Amino acid sequence: MKLGIIFLLCIFSLTNISPSVSAESMDEMIDQLGREFDSLKPPPNSSVNADYKLEQAALGTLYTAKAINKLFEQNQEMLEKYNEMLMKYNEMVEQNKEVIRLLSIIAKKEAEKETPKAVSAD
Secondary structure (H helix, E strand, O other), rough: OOHHHHHHHHHHHHHEEEOOOOOOOOOHHHHHHHHHHHHHOOOOOOOOOOHHHHHHHHHHHHHHHHHHHHHHHHHHHHHHHHHHHHHHHHHHHHHHHHHHHHHHHHHHHHOOOOOHOOOOOO
16 A cells, blocks of 8 residues: 555656646645645554545545646646747748748849840840
8 A cells, every 4th residue: 555655656756847837736735645644544553443544545546636637737738838839930930931032032133143144246
């Protein structure tokens, strides 16, 4: 059980690569999970609350769902940023095409000026 929680904590810490704008950060969520997980443990040699492991498993499931939701939100933010960058890139491509077109016109005009006109012999 502890190995599963440690695994979840590792997953949570790895998913904190891209910061989210949401109110609760991934680090805060991990800290809160740790506090709540430990608070469910009964004192040693206590017969009270013997089903705490089920509560811990449910808590782990809840935080897994929260983490998946946070990952979804971060993914949506990344997609929006990607689309914005793609639009800017497309705009730059169009601007570069226009610059190339204008430079080609200028180069043709310069080439026409530099080539000596054939003098016709009469």
